[in-house]
Amino acid sequence: MKYLILIYSNPMSRALWAGFSPTEQAAGFQYYAALTEELAASGELVVAEALADVATTKRVHLRDGQTLTTDGPFAEAKEHLMGIYLVQCASLERAVAIAGRIPEAEYGLVEVRPIMALGGSDM
Amino acid sequence: MTPVPRLDDLLREAAPKAIGALVRRFGDFAACEDAVQEALLAAATQWPVDGVPDNATAWVVRVASRRRIEIYRADEARRRREALVVARDVRPDPDAEEADDTLTVLLLCCHPALTVPSQVALTLRAVGGLTTAEIARAFLVPEATIAQRVSRAKQRIKDAGATFDLPSLEARSASVEAALGVLYLIFTEGHNASAGSVVHRRDLTVEAIRLARQLRARLPGDGEVAGLLALMVLTDARRAARLGLDCAMVPLAVQDRRTWDREALTEGVALIQWALAHAPVGPYQVQAAIAAVHAEATHAEATDWPQILGLYDILLRLSPGPMVSLNRAVAVAMVHGPRAALDQLDAALHDGTLAVHHRLDAVRAHLLEQDGDRNGAQQCFERAARRALSMPERQYLETQSERLKSIGGS
Numbered sequence: 001m002k003y004l005i006l007i008y009s010n011p012m013s014r015a016l017w018a019g020f021s022p023t024e025q026a027a028g029f030q031y032y033a034a035l036t037e038e039l040a041a042s043g044e045l046v047v048a049e050a051l052a053d054v055a056t057t058k059r060v061h062l063r064d065g066q067t068l069t070t071d072g073p074f075a076e077a078k079e080h081l082m083g084i085y086l087v088q089c090a091s092l093e094r095a096v097a098i099a100g101r102i103p104e105a106e107y108g109l110v111e112v113r114p115i116m117a118l119g120g121s122d123m
Numbered sequence: 124m125t126p127v128p129r130l131d132d133l134l135r136e137a138a139p140k141a142i143g144a145l146v147r148r149f150g151d152f153a154a155c156e157d158a159v160q161e162a163l164l165a166a167a168t169q170w171p172v173d174g175v176p177d178n179a180t181a182w183v184v185r186v187a188s189r190r191r192i193e194i195y196r197a198d199e200a201r202r203r204r205e206a207l208v209v210a211r212d213v214r215p216d217p218d219a220e221e222a223d224d225t226l227t228v229l230l231l232c233c234h235p236a237l238t239v240p241s242q243v244a245l246t247l248r249a250v251g252g253l254t255t256a257e258i259a260r261a262f263l264v265p266e267a268t269i270a271q272r273v274s275r276a277k278q279r280i281k282d283a284g285a286t287f288d289l290p291s292l293e294a295r296s297a298s299v300e301a302a303l304g305v306l307y308l309i310f311t312e313g314h315n316a317s318a319g320s321v322v323h324r325r326d327l328t329v330e331a332i333r334l335a336r337q338l339r340a341r342l343p344g345d346g347e348v349a350g351l352l353a354l355m356v357l358t359d360a361r362r363a364a365r366l367g368l369d370c371a372m373v374p375l376a377v378q379d380r381r382t383w384d385r386e387a388l389t390e391g392v393a394l395i396q397w398a399l400a401h402a403p404v405g406p407y408q409v410q411a412a413i414a415a416v417h418a419e420a421t422h423a424e425a426t427d428w429p430q431i432l433g434l435y436d437i438l439l440r441l442s443p444g445p446m447v448s449l450n451r452a453v454a455v456a457m458v459h460g461p462r463a464a465l466d467q468l469d470a471a472l473h474d475g476t477l478a479v480h481h482r483l484d485a486v487r488a489h490l491l492e493q494d495g496d497r498n499g500a501q502q503c504f505e506r507a508a509r510r511a512l513s514m515p516e517r518q519y520l521e522t523q524s525e526r527l528k529s530i531g532g533s
Contacts, residue, residue, distance in 0.1 A: 001512070002263075043240055043272030046264050088264055090239065117315060117513035 002046060002115035003095035005085040007104050010078055028103065035101060039087060044098070046086040054080040079109070086115075130170055133179040134163050135333070138252030141183040143224025145191055146287045152231065153277035154194050155187070156249050162187035163252055225250065226341040227289050229334070232276075233302040236283040241276035242305045244269050250337075251330050261327050262312065302338065303351050303407065306331050310355050314362070315513070328359055346402020349394050353411035357391035357418055360384040371518035376423045388418040406442040409434050428457035445480035452486055461493035481510045485520060492527070501527035 009017075020028065032050075039045035057072035082104075089095055092114065099110045138159060145155035162183045176182040232246040247253045247261075255273065259266040290298050313327025335352040342348050364378035395411040402408075413434045420426040435451035448471055456464035468487065471477035488503030501524055508520035 040267075040271055041275060043238070043244070043268055043275055045271075046268055088240070088262075088268070114512050116511075116517070 002088045004113045005099045006111045007083045008079040008109040009082045044087045044089045048085045050083040135252035137180040137183040139225040139228040139250045140180050144184045158187040158191035161190050230298040233305050236279050237276050241272045244272040245276040346398040347405040347407050349398035350408030350411045353391045353394035356387050357414035360387035372515045409438045432458050448477045449486045461490040465490050
């Protein structure tokens, strides 16, 4: 089964990160790199990506066949999607265990969503 | 007219044999497997142009050996040594050429030190002769993920000190059981693919059946090997009937049985009859027996449900699990009525013998509807649709929910 692990930020976690010294931030990036490396080595990693700042978001609208965009930031969203891990692992429990090792989990900012299969077993 | 073997089939047959030949000559399973994989890739590009060699396996062995020596020399060069030590690792054993490498390679790939995804990836490559890219497409993951699984698996085999020998008879039963699990997983992955979605996933069922046939040829007396092959053949025979035009799941009860593959059903039934008569019973045999009972019913109403319920009772003892309990509940309903089935489900949930499963609501919905509780059934279908983990399943469950809503007439 594949699971998408979504990592969010909120005002509190963003303030916390902003308060980190460069060394502390480097250690943070290092931690993520090591986790990604470990998941790649175990064969469970499908893809891991960090997203650019929410301010770079373009919201897309189709109007009369024309594609229009509005620029962010969209202040109404306090929680911002920051990054994702797509993993393929043996069980939901395992996906949750991986998610639990993401630092943001301490602040309740990590979610696990099962990926829908295209097929399905017999009923 | 004798059928001309397809290129793919030749390559896939050659893979484990070539690995066996190389390992005996050079040692080091990991490096030999890499060399054979490269030889297979070379064959896949050269044969369509230059023609298929008379002895396909010999060609693969020759090219892979050359590649293997290159790998060896590169390694040696890295260690700043001369290349003349190639001979040191050569272990010629002409008698062993006849040894059954396919089985040895399969059991090695399913070594207990490996994780299941690694066993699957390595088996498909080393025994199935599939390329890393093909396996990645079939499992809908990037090639790097599969490559990583394969190399990690080989490292683990090395670390575990496994040798390229057939395990002793006592040790073999555990390895064979692991191999059966791997083959069934490959089959299920392919079988669960939706009709039109990805052709490569269909290849997985074909591959799993082919490998199970090979295993059966090597272990003709093993009841569970026969049972698994029967189960796959019987399940695959219903493939055409199980998805509707809208790609929603079609339950067994309403499948168009005329589209079932009669020839495959006959083969599967014969296999399972042989196994049950000649070998100690096991979970694959019981599942195959259940599939055979369904196969023998020309229409849904003719199904011998008391026999199926009896088989589920055995299966629940042999290998308990939520799916077995849920399927058994359906059989209970057919024999003793929906109320009895609902009561048993509730009791099993209550005493903890049935863990909550994403299919629970779907089964309960069917039982409630049979029991005449349309409202409760509709709510259960709706909840089940929200919890479904596959598209066809969700589509099917949503349709049921809508159907009951419209019957209910607001």
